[in-house]
Structure formats: C-alpha cells, structure tokens
Amino acid sequence: xxxxxxxxxxxxxxxxxxxxxxxxxxxxxxxxxxxxxxxxxxxxxxxxxxxxxxxxxxxxxxxxxxxxxxxxxxxxxxxxxxxxxxxxxxxxxxxxxxxxxxxxxxxxxxxxxxxxxxxxxxxxxxxxxxxxxxxxxxxxxxxxxxxxxxxxxxxxxxxxxxxxxxxxxxxxxxxxxxxxxxxxxxxxxxxxxxxxxxxxxxxxxxxxxxxxxxxxxxxxxxxxxxxxxxxxxxxxxxxxxxxxxxxxxxxxxxxxxxxxxxxxxxxxxxxxxxxxxxxxxxxxxxxxxxxxxxxxxxxx
Amino acid sequence: xxxxxxxxxxxxxxxxxxxxxxxxxxxxxxxxxxxxxxxxxxxxxxxxxxxxxxxxxxxxxxxxxxxxxxxxxxxxxxxxxxxxxxxxxxxxxxxxxxxxxxxxxxxxxxxxxxxxxxxxxxxxxxxxxxxxxxxxxxxxxxxxxxxxxxxxxx
Numbered sequence: 001x002x003x004x005x006x007x008x009x010x011x012x013x014x015x016x017x018x019x020x021x022x023x024x025x026x027x028x029x030x031x032x033x034x035x036x037x038x039x040x041x042x043x044x045x046x047x048x049x050x051x052x053x054x055x056x057x058x059x060x061x062x063x064x065x066x067x068x069x070x071x072x073x074x075x076x077x078x079x080x081x082x083x084x085x086x087x088x089x090x091x092x093x094x095x096x097x098x099x100x101x102x103x104x105x106x107x108x109x110x111x112x113x114x115x116x117x118x119x120x121x122x123x124x125x126x127x128x129x130x131x132x133x134x135x136x137x138x139x140x141x142x143x144x145x146x147x148x149x150x151x152x153x154x155x156x157x158x159x160x161x162x163x164x165x166x167x168x169x170x171x172x173x174x175x176x177x178x179x180x181x182x183x184x185x186x187x188x189x190x191x192x193x194x195x196x197x198x199x200x201x202x203x204x205x206x207x208x209x210x211x212x213x214x215x216x217x218x219x220x221x222x223x224x225x226x227x228x229x230x231x232x233x234x235x236x237x238x239x240x241x242x243x244x245x246x247x248x249x250x251x252x253x254x255x256x257x258x259x260x261x262x263x264x265x266x267x268x269x270x271x272x273x274x275x276x277x278x279x280x281x282x283x284x285x286x287x288x289x290x291x292x293x294x295x296x297x298x299x300x
Numbered sequence: 301x302x303x304x305x306x307x308x309x310x311x312x313x314x315x316x317x318x319x320x321x322x323x324x325x326x327x328x329x330x331x332x333x334x335x336x337x338x339x340x341x342x343x344x345x346x347x348x349x350x351x352x353x354x355x356x357x358x359x360x361x362x363x364x365x366x367x368x369x370x371x372x373x374x375x376x377x378x379x380x381x382x383x384x385x386x387x388x389x390x391x392x393x394x395x396x397x398x399x400x401x402x403x404x405x406x407x408x409x410x411x412x413x414x415x416x417x418x419x420x421x422x423x424x425x426x427x428x429x430x431x432x433x434x435x436x437x438x439x440x441x442x443x444x445x446x447x448x449x450x451x452x453x454x
Contacts, residue, residue: 087398160431165433
C-alpha cells in the first residue's frame with residue numbers, strides 16, 4: 001500500500017466510510033425480535049452496542065468527578081448525568097439481553113478489545129481537569145442528540161419504544177455543559193485550558209462517527225435513518241461555530257491528527273486497559289455462582 | 301435522587317436548568333420538569349373495566365408501592381397493561397419514571413411477585429416500556445392525594 005493509499009484508507013475508516021441510505025428500507029417499527037433475519041440482527045446488535053458502550057464508559061469516567069468537581073452543585077450534577085448515562089446504557093444492554101446476551105457478556109466479562117465505544121469517552125482527564133470534563137460532555141452530548149434523533153424512526157420496534165425517553169433525559173446534559181463552557185470561556189486562563197481540551201478531545205470525538213463492520217446492514221435494515229457522514233456534518237455544523245464563538249480554536253476536522261485507535265473496531269487508546277481493569281474488578285471478585293437473593297424473591 | 305420518582309427532588313445541573321426556568325418566568329430553583337406534557341389518551345391505566353383474573357392482578361398491583369413513596373405503582377400510572385392467558389401466564393407491561401432508576405430490578409420483581417399472588421396466575425412476566433413517556437399528569441387523583449400527604453406538591 002502506498003503512503004497515500006494508506007492515508008485514504010485511514011481517513012475513510014477514521015471518519016464515516018462511504019455509505020448511503022438505500023432507497024427501500026423496512027418501515028418504522030416494522031421489525032421485532034422474532035422477525036429479524038440474521039443480517040438484521042447483526043445490524044441491531046452493532047447499533048445497540050455502539051450506543052450502550054459509549055454511555056457506559058462515558059458514565060464510568062464521569063463518576064470520577066464526584067469528589068473533584070469545583071462546586072458541590074457540580075459534584076451532584078456530574079453524578080446525576082452519570083446516573084442518567086448508566087440508565088441509558090441499561091436501556092440498550094437490556095435490549096441486547098432480549099436478543100440472548102447476558103449482562104455479564106455485555107459488560108463485565110466482555111473482553112476489552114470487543115468494546116466498541118468511541119475513544120472520546122475512555123480518555124483520562126489529565127491536567128486539563130474540569131475544562132476537559134466540560135468540553136467532553138459538550139462534544140458527546142451534541143452527538144448523542146443527533147444519533148438518537150436518527151433512531152426515532154428506527155425499523156426496530158423495541159428500540160423505537162425507548163428513544164424518546166432517552167432523548168428527553170439528555171437535554172439538560174447539553175444545557176449543563178454549554179452553561180459551564182460559557183462561564184469558563186470568559187476567563188483567559190480557563191479558556192486556555194478549554195483550548196487544550198478541545199485540541200486533545202476533538203480528534204477522539206470524530207471517532208464517534210466511525211463505522212463498524214455492519215454499518216451497511218444498519219442502513220439496509222433501517223435500524224438507523226441517517227448516515228454517519230450526515231450525522232458528522234450536522235455535529236460539526238453545531239459544535240464548531242459554537243466553540244469558535246467562545247474564542248476557542250477548533251482543529252480542522254479533515255486535517256486533525258486521528259488517533260490510530262478507532263474505538264468502534266475494538267481498538268482503544270492506552271487509557272482503556274486501566275479503566276477496564278478498574279470497573280470489572282469487583283465483578284471478578286464476587287462469587288456469582290451464589291448470588292444474593294432479592295427481598296421479594298425470598299417472600300415468594 | 302429518589303429511587304424511582306424524582307418529583308421535585310432531583311439534583312439539577314447547576315445553573316443551566318435554573319436559568320432556563322428563570323427565563324421562562326418560573327421559580328429560581330428548577331427541577332427536572334415532570335410538569336410538561338399531558339397524560340396520553342387512555343392513560344393512566346388503572347384496571348378499570350378489567351374482569352376475572354386480570355382484575356385480580358390489578359388489585360394485587362395496587363398493593364405494590366414505589367420504593368421511596370407510599371404510593372401504589374398503579375396510582376403513579378406506571379402500569380401500562382395487564383394480560384392473562386388462559387393457561388395462567390400473565391404479562392404486566394409497566395414503565396419507570398426515570399431510566400436511571402436504581403430500583404428497577406427490585407420494583408419489577410415486586411410487581412412480578414404481586415401478580416403471581418392473584419389466584420389463577422400461574423407465572424408472571426414484567427416487560428418495561430418507555431412509550432408513552434411517563435409524566436406527572438399520569439398520576440391518578442388518588443395518587444396525587446397520597447403524594448400530597450407524603451409532602452410532595454403535585
């Protein structure tokens with residue numbers, strides 16, 4: 001492969017691929033658990049894992065703020081956002097469990113290199129600190145709205161049932177992040193930290209729109225109604241002008257140095273291994289062959 | 301945050317929602333807004349008109365309370381449907397006020413166990429639905445009375 005060809009391949013895989021919406025796709029809500037073809041099921045599963053893994057890992061990182069946020073109110077806010085994201089991860093993992101997976105297969109015993117979250121959400125907070133958390137939240141939450149909107153008309157009925165609820169719970173996350181961005185950007189030193197965070201996180205955020213192996217099937221089956229390219233364009237049209245209006249410098253998307261690790265294909269940055277070890281540790285230590293019984297089960 | 305129904309108790313994200321509420325002419329201290337929206341047509345479901353075993357299941361579900369508040373899950377408007385097949389298999393469709401509800405497993409288990417106390421139910425299954433989205437206008441008037449007694453203004 002020539003160097004140019006490698007660049008092209010990297011750009012395609014690192015951005016959105018060249019997929020298009022087919023002319024005919026199954027109608028909204030027309031597919032259900034029992035009627036999926038094998039190919040459709042792969043598509044549904046990939047879409048659900050993309051959603052769920054992002055939410056779960058984003059929430060794991062956010063919980064790190066619970067003792068560090070700059071005000072008690074923001075301690076609570078970040079904890080609350082994280083709780084929402086765990087709740088949304090559960091929405092999608094539950095649908096995977098209806099398709100035959102166990103929770104352990106979805107999360108606790110899933111090998112680290114089978115996680116398909118964007119590299120954005122696994123990054124440690126490093127020295128950019130609070131500004132990093134705020135920028136990350138903003139970049140993520142805008143993408144979250146766009147992709148949920150692309151699922152409102154999904155062909156997969158069990159997913160359609162849940163999208164509206166998740167959308168309505170996401171709105172205040174964006175308000176929270178944007179409010180903090182506005183506030184921090186007024187201060188020169190804080191703005192420098194925001195700039196550093198944008199510089200670090202922006203290339204990773206682009207991996208939110210990287211395709212997985214079943215992208216064509218996702219569009220073919222009508223699981224999602226927008227291409228990753230269109231979602232990425234909408235995201236850029238939203239976040240770039242806004243960040244620039246705050247005096248921040250946003251890297252040129254097509255020129256941004258893309259990390260070699262792409263997230264969606266199971267490859268992850270060095271920060272992932274440690275985080276994965278940390279959140280699976282308790283599960284590994286507990287004897288799940290003898291689970292505790294719930295109060296109401298004992299009353300049976 | 302209350303386990304299931306953060307009616308006025310939700311921790312809010314700093315100024316964002318509060319300033320939005322101020323702009324809207326609301327109180328300075330805003331909460332996740334459950335006042336929005338109306339009860340969809342034919343909701344809340346209360347089991348009115350149910351017969352036979354299904355009526356017994358509705359009656360049993362009335363005994364299940366939200367983990368944080370002394371209000372029946374039926375009066376909170378969480379139960380969306382009850383069906384019992386001839387062979388005694390029962391399906392309860394219900395929602396949660398909030399997707400991040402940490403008591404989901406406990407609550408759905410309580411509902412399942414309650415349904416199975418109804419004579420004629422052989423086994424029960426609980427399915428979670430999020431459409432229509434629950435809002436506070438789906439609380440029954442009896443539920444509102446209970447919430448007021450508990451100290452929540454609805």
